Amino acid sequence: MTKSPEQLEQELKRRSKAAKLEIWGRVVSFSALILIVAVVVAIIGFVASKGLATFTTNHVNLWDFLSGKNWNPSLTDAHGKPEVGALSMIVGSFLITVLSAIVATPFAIGTAVFMNEISPNRGAKILQPVTELLVGIPSVVYGFIGLSVVVPFTRSVFGGSGFGILSGTCVLFVMILPTVTSMSADALRAVPRYYREASLALGATQWQTIYKVVLRAATPGLMTAVVFGMARAFGEALAVQMVIGNAALMPQSLVDPAATLTSVLTTGIGNTVMGSLQNNALWSLALVLLLMSLVFNLIIRLIGRKGRLQ
Amino acid sequence: MFMSSDIATPGTTPERHIVQPGDAQHPIVLSTEDLHVFYGDKEALSEGDLKFARNQITALIGASGSGKSTFLRSLNRMNDRIATVKGRIMYRGVDINQPDIDVYEMRRRIGMVFQRPNPFAKSIYDNIAFALRLRGITAKNKLDEIVETSLRQAALWDQVKDELDKSALALSGGQAQRLCIARAIAVKPDVLLLDEPASALDPVSTSQLEDTLLKLKQHYTIIIVTHNMQQAARISEYTAFFNQGRVLEYDTTSQIFTNPQVQVTSDYVSGNFG
Numbered sequence: 001m002t003k004s005p006e007q008l009e010q011e012l013k014r015r016s017k018a019a020k021l022e023i024w025g026r027v028v029s030f031s032a033l034i035l036i037v038a039v040v041v042a043i044i045g046f047v048a049s050k051g052l053a054t055f056t057t058n059h060v061n062l063w064d065f066l067s068g069k070n071w072n073p074s075l076t077d078a079h080g081k082p083e084v085g086a087l088s089m090i091v092g093s094f095l096i097t098v099l100s101a102i103v104a105t106p107f108a109i110g111t112a113v114f115m116n117e118i119s120p121n122r123g124a125k126i127l128q129p130v131t132e133l134l135v136g137i138p139s140v141v142y143g144f145i146g147l148s149v150v151v152p153f154t155r156s157v158f159g160g161s162g163f164g165i166l167s168g169t170c171v172l173f174v175m176i177l178p179t180v181t182s183m184s185a186d187a188l189r190a191v192p193r194y195y196r197e198a199s200l201a202l203g204a205t206q207w208q209t210i211y212k213v214v215l216r217a218a219t220p221g222l223m224t225a226v227v228f229g230m231a232r233a234f235g236e237a238l239a240v241q242m243v244i245g246n247a248a249l250m251p252q253s254l255v256d257p258a259a260t261l262t263s264v265l266t267t268g269i270g271n272t273v274m275g276s277l278q279n280n281a282l283w284s285l286a287l288v289l290l291l292m293s294l295v296f297n298l299i300i301r302l303i304g305r306k307g308r309l310q
Numbered sequence: 311m312f313m314s315s316d317i318a319t320p321g322t323t324p325e326r327h328i329v330q331p332g333d334a335q336h337p338i339v340l341s342t343e344d345l346h347v348f349y350g351d352k353e354a355l356s357e358g359d360l361k362f363a364r365n366q367i368t369a370l371i372g373a374s375g376s377g378k379s380t381f382l383r384s385l386n387r388m389n390d391r392i393a394t395v396k397g398r399i400m401y402r403g404v405d406i407n408q409p410d411i412d413v414y415e416m417r418r419r420i421g422m423v424f425q426r427p428n429p430f431a432k433s434i435y436d437n438i439a440f441a442l443r444l445r446g447i448t449a450k451n452k453l454d455e456i457v458e459t460s461l462r463q464a465a466l467w468d469q470v471k472d473e474l475d476k477s478a479l480a481l482s483g484g485q486a487q488r489l490c491i492a493r494a495i496a497v498k499p500d501v502l503l504l505d506e507p508a509s510a511l512d513p514v515s516t517s518q519l520e521d522t523l524l525k526l527k528q529h530y531t532i533i534i535v536t537h538n539m540q541q542a543a544r545i546s547e548y549t550a551f552f553n554q555g556r557v558l559e560y561d562t563t564s565q566i567f568t569n570p571q572v573q574v575t576s577d578y579v580s581g582n583f584g
């Protein structure tokens with residue numbers, strides 16, 4: 001009952017059900033991929049075309065846009081040029097991003113060390129679910145708490161309105177803390193157990209092991225966590241807008257009302273007419289935001305690659 | 311010549327056979343008394359009382375899961391956070407299994423090398439200097455000197471002396487394992503524990519490692535877990551046979567391999583086990 005070569009060939013060549021299914025699966029996943037790429041490209045293209053219109057259609061000088069301190073797109077200055085200087089918002093955005101990251105990093109790494117190295121049991125039982133829960137809270141809730149707790153507090157301590165960079169930093173600090181913490185914890189978890197054992201077996205104390213071996217080995221991951229937190233802080237709109245005061249002025253102190261790229265966008269975009277200079281100027285801000293988040297992504301990738309090469 | 315404690319009914323082989331090692335030149339450095347190790351409720355080691363003689367190599371053999379690593383890791387309390395270790399571990403007259411023992415000081419005296427070569431992602435030099443710097447030795451010439459002698463003792467110096475700044479991760483498996491030995495002996499321990507140090511190595515690296523251990527014997531008391539019975543036969547003076555969390559036989563290596571007293575040992579060393 002052996003099969004003839006012809007029979008065998010036919011059997012092997014026939015498109016089996018499994019083979020058809022595989023082709024179908026490839027088609028589906030490939031089209032999903034195409035769709036996502038198309039959406040991303042469309043968004044970038046759209047924001048870019050709108051954002052660049054300020055400079056092409058409305059003939060605003062790019063340097064004036066990046067270095068000008070006055071933001072008032074519906075007015076023109078003494079020379080008849082529109083006031084679209086975005087510097088104060090760019091500074092505002094960077095300031096609260098960097099400040100909140102500086103404050104959040106030690107807390108995040110400390111918490112991650114505690115829940116991963118010092119008390120893994122309690123860490124897994126309490127801190128892990130708590131951080132995950134905090135990550136999921138919508139930003140409007142953070143903004144609302146900031147508005148009703150942080151702003152009055154800053155007001156009573158530092159005077160003024162209470163709105164400003166300081167309040168924004170506080171709110172963002174709380175917002176990015178869980179993200180940075182859980183990513184830091186992941187980075188620590190990824191440090192192989194045998195590094196710790198090697199260190200302990202050499203007579204290093206637990207603290208020396210954490211400090212000299214674990215944190216050292218986890219540095220790329222920890223940096224990624226911080227940059228990720230910064231990316232989140234930089235792009236956060238709603239919560240910041242609620243507490244920063246939304247005055248597009250160069251911040252003179254941490255407790256004066258200020259503005260960020262996002263807060264100006266969210267407050268302004270509904271009040272302008274499509275195609276007008278005011279509208280285009282806002283799109284330019286959006287373009288800056290988009291480029292910055294691409295930069296953050298790039299940094300994260302670079303760190304990741306360096307970490308892998310090590 | 312040896313005191314032995316056989317538990318046997320006449321006419322059958324004993325169930326256990328344990329001798330006392332050591333003599334005037336090789337006094338007992340480390341011993342366990344009434345040692346029990348639990349992982350949670352599970353007792354992984356129930357009868358593991360052994361004595362180790364100075365400047366000798368003792369091999370621990372036995373099937374997978376018989377408790378060799380559990381025993382070894384208890385000796386310098388690497389199991390503290392994972393397991394419950396009950397009983398006494400006597401090191402030169404001091405019970406080091408007490409809560410108020412400074413385990414970090416103790417581990418400087420009882421060093422350990424693991425199955426998998428585990429150098430840090432640092433340079434060769436910094437790997438060895440790591441434990442020294444922790445102890446406040448920072449003078450360059452002092453560090454240089456210890457790094458060199460440690461690498462020489464571990465038979466690695468000639469291969470790496472020109473590239474001490476190179477990452478230790480670029481070493482071959484055998485070199486990395488000898489680096490780990492150099493790192494462990496840099497702090498001049500008294501006892502060296504090795505858990506299957508050659509299992510990831512090729513035959514050439516393995517035999518180099520064995521030569522290294524035979525040389526190190528002059529300075530250290532060595533306890534080595536191995537699955538390789540020829541290796542145990544080649545390098546060790548004493549051999550302990552572990553089975554299901556118990557030491558069933560402990561004797562000179564030649565006795566264990568040529569004239570085992572316990573049936574299970576005999577089956578194991580002749581390959582009729584299981």
Ligand SMILES: Nc1ncnc2c1ncn2[C@@H]1O[C@H](COP(=O)(O)OP(=O)(O)OP(=O)(O)O)[C@@H](O)[C@H]1O
Pocket residue numbers: 349354372373374375376377378379380381392
């Ligand atoms: N971390 C742990 N948690 C729970 N049980 C463990 C742990 N480590 C070992 N055991 C158990 O303890 C027993 C002894 O394991 P051990 O690792 O000491 O054996 P071994 O003789 O070293 O084996 P191998 O030759 O495979 O290394 C096994 O039953 C094992 O399942």
Ligand SMILES: [Mg+2]
Pocket residue numbers: 378379380505
């Ligand atoms: Mg083992």
